[in-house]
Amino acid sequence: MQEYAGLTDATTDARRSAIYLLDQILGENRLMSECLAAGALxxxxxxxxxxxxxxxxxxxxxxxxxxxLLQKHLRKYPPLTVRNALRLGTVELAGGEAAHGVVNAMVEIVSRHKRHGALKGLVNAVLRKMAETAPEAWDTLRNPRLPKWLRSPLVAAWGPEAVAGMERAHFAGAPLDITLKPGAKVDLPGAVELPTGSLRLAEAGQVTALPGYDAGDWWVQDAAAALPARVLAAQPGESVLDMCAAPGGKTMQLAATGATVTALDISEGRMRRVHENLDRAGLEAELVIGDALEHEGSYDAILLDAPCSATGTIRRHPDLPHAKDGAEFGGLIELQAQMLAQAWSLLKPGGRMVFCTCSLLPDEGEVQVEEALATHDDMSVDREALMVPGVDSSWVTEEGGLRLRPDFWADRGGMDGFYIACLRKAG
Known part of the structure; x- marks a missing residue:
């Protein structure tokens, strides 16, 4: 962001920073979360x-x-930063932002760029045309499609109609879901209770300013992400391992049951968030920073939310399919299998484990469990454990897991994509 001449801290604005994020995502293949963690803003x-x-x-x-919309007014694509300024301007204009402010801001930003300042005239001309056409033309276009590298395997798994539904959910974005601390009572304007017990707010505003946040009465957690801990159903006094704990929503759910919870994660920075969240809610868990594959212990119940492609979270993270290309997925799938086997070795006879991933790919869900069942003679699936309040029986898969997709609950705002299985160890 040092390529803008004359833009001091006092004049650096949100639009220029948004363009920088787009440059990093589309030019450097970095996730937005990575940029934010590195202090981009x-x-x-x-x-x-x-x-x-x-x-x-x-x-x-x-x-x-x-x-x-832009390709109709460009003979060739300008440099990425300029193109991203045009993209951002077009999206703002289509959303009803005042044309004068949008056009002037983008022209100013580009004019101050050390390398691309000469293209301010192009930005001015194109965005003025967008101001005339974008608001009406926007809604005539199809819902944006996933890149082919991801769309093709999803169509093969779920069919074109289901994937089109997912794309509608992705484009609509995600409302704010929260999980209430047991016994807490809060008055959140516009909150709607979902069938599974989560609360949903269509317009949340500043999350930390909402009633009950400081008191720890609730925490942000997609309705689908709240289900694995409910399926595990930890009991008071049980020893429970949350194997990949950060950022801590599931840890908080487990700790609120009265179980003795060990929260394990390899990232010290992310575990700080777990500590902060637990402290805010007045909940307790033992926090362990370490490699899950080297962890030792013996537990009554284990929740393994394994590292995965995160393709189920595109409603919230639309940068993901553009920053990634699937090249790392093979390594993730192998790691999931290793972690599942490791977790199984830590589980007491007669214990239960919930394996889950926020992925839409069967290789990271259904296939993992099929292969684990074939490998471990003492492993069986517990289909009844999946039937917590609000779960539709049609979501249960052939091998006995729970498949959640963004196109489910379409009339309520969708949900994240998840796979959840409850595995029982023979006594």
Missing amino acids: ERLSPQDRARAQRLATETMRGLERADR
Whole structure:
């Protein structure tokens, strides 16, 4: 972000920072979360930081539509930074932002760029045309499709109609879901209770300002992500391992049951978030920073939310299919198998384990469990454990897991994609 001449900290705004995030995602194949963790927006005020992240997210979500509108007015694509300024401007104009402010801001940002300042005239001309056409033309375009590298295997697994439904959910974005601490009572304006017990807010605003946040009465957690801990159903006094604990939503659910919880994660930074979240909610768990494959112990119950492609979270993270290309998925699938076997070795006879991934790919869910069942003679699936309140029996898969998809609950705002299986160890 040092390529903008004359832009001091006082004049750095959310739009320029959003363009920087887009450059990193589309030019450097970095996830937005990686950029934020590296301090990409740390110089902005909290309000501008939130706005920059929102603008970049909305632009990634509508990228295909923006490109389709822009290609009519470009003989050739300009450099990536300029193209991203045009994309962001188009998305803002299509969303009803005042044309004067959007066009002037993008022209100003590009004009101050040390290498691309001469293209300010192009930005001005193209965005003025977008101001005339984008608001009406936007809704005539199809829902943005997933890149072919991801869309093809999903169509093979779930069929074109289901994938089209997922893409509708991705484009619509995700409302805010929260999990209530047992016994807590909060009055959240506009909150709707979902069948599984989570609360959903269509318009949340600043999360930390909502009633009950500081008191730890609830925490942010997608309704689908709240189900693995409910399926595990930890009991008071049980020894429970949350094997990949960060950022801590599932740990908090487990700790709230009265179980003796060990939260394990390899990332010290992410475990700080777990500690902060537990402290805010007044909950307790033993926090262990370490490699799950080297962990030792013996537990009554284990929750393994294994590292995965995160393809089930695109509603919230539309940058993911553009920053990645699937090349690392083979290694993740192998790691999942190793972690599942390791977790099984830590489970007491007669114990139970929930294996889950926030993935839409069967290789990271259904196939993993099929292969584990074939490998371990003392392993069986517990289908009854899956039937917690709000779960539709049609979501249970052939091998005995639970398949959740973004196109489920379409009339309620969808859910993250997840795979969940409850595995019982022979006594």
